[in-house]
Amino acid sequence: MKTPLNRPIRSTISRMHLGEAASKICDFFHHLHYSFSERNPNKDKERLRFYLFKHHHIVEKGLALPKPNFCFGQPKILNLMEKSEIYAQNYGHDAILDSIKKTLAEYLIFHEKNNAILPQEFERRLRDFSANFNNAVVGGIRQVAKAEMENLNLAAFRNFVCCRYSVRDFSPEPVSDDLVFSAIEAAIYAPSVCNRQSWLAHYYSDKNTIKKILQHQNGNAGFTETIDKLLIITGNTRAFTQNESNQIFIDGGLFSMNLILALHSAGLGSCALNTSYSYFQENRAKNAAQIPKNERLIMMLAIGNLKKNFNVAASPRKPTREFVISH
Structure with a gap:
């Protein structure tokens, strides 16, 4: 039997679900509006550039396989050259084009070394396209020696990550801007889908600005005043295409974890502050932080120097047997 008590509960649940549904619909249209089209990525420089990163990396991956197929990826390579020429005509020559040319030059070298014959017209186009480039750029493949990693060990890494904590009680000593930027530089080696590197790091050092922004985040209460940098x-939604709306959070999350560990290695404390907002709350937070509409929030990171001694949440970890499933 239904009681009067059930009605406000049902009403509240209904309103909550409707609000979340509205946010999800807005998420969809945001992705639809700002993402790039595989068929026509030439809408603007940024979208075309991300398209080139994606399709350039497809060729790099092909060359890095144990036994690449001869003559692989011809339609994709022809398309990559065509879109690269459009990019050059509209926006000029820059490093991404040199990287693509270097990769395609290595594609030719791979076939020459293996005495593999490419279709004549396709080979001519490849040679014309990759004739001149700055060889100092990164692109194609590189050989890695296992010896580079011989000094690494799991015990040292475990010790490193086990003494990383979410810090909510920072020292009043100001944080060096240069140290934060050095940590950001180290973090860029996070994995990224097709090497698109869609992440951005907005840096705030003015205390009043930080307080204004943190009014839109509900996990900093009680230690806001101790946060030195944010x-x-x-x-960037423009980095992604159809069926990739969730990838923005995966890429951004991988970069964020790298950055948290880089800050830890620099001797700084940090605390990840969630941005689990409705679509409308997210827009208000972006406005306060002067973040462009095409970007999605991944997380905030509170940063400060460490005190000699400080308290942290113990945060017990689940035993591995509870989440590792052998098949």
């Missing part, structure tokens, strides 16, 4: 990690 980073907001975002993802």
Whole structure:
């Protein structure tokens, strides 16, 4: 039997679900509006550039396989050259084009070394396209020696990550801007889908600005005053295409974890502050932080120097047997 008590509960649940549904619909249209089209990525420089990163990396991956197929990826390579030429005509020559040319030059070298014959017209186009480039750029493949990693060990890494804590009680000593930027530089080696590197790091050092932004985040109460610097990690929707709306959070999350560990290695404390907002709350937070509409919030990072001694949440970890499933 239904009682009067059930009605406000049902009403509240209904309103909550409707609000979340509205946010999800807005998420969809945001992705639809700002993402790039595989068929026509030439809408603007940024979207075309991300398209080139994606399709360039497809060729790099092909060359890095144990036994690449001869003559692989011809339609994709022809398309990559065509879109690269459009990019050059509209926006000029820059490093991404040199990287693509270097990769395609290595594609030719791979076939020459293996005495593999490419279709004549396709080979001519490849040679014309990759004739001149700055060889100092990164692109194609590189050989890695296992010896580079011989000094690494799991015990040292475990010790390193086990003494990383979410810090909510920072020292009043100011944080060096240069140290934060050095940590950001180290963090860029996070994995990224097709090497698109969609993340952005918005850096705030003015205390009043930080307080204004943190009014839109509900996990900093009680230690706001101790936060010296603030980073907001975002993802650029223009880096993604159809069926990739969730990838922005995966890429941004991988970069964020790298950044947290880099800050830890620099001797700084940090605390990840969630941005689990409705679509409308997210827009208000972006406005306060002067973040462009095409970006999505991944997380905020509160940063400060460490005190000699400080308290942290013990945060017990589940035993591995509870989440590792052998098949």
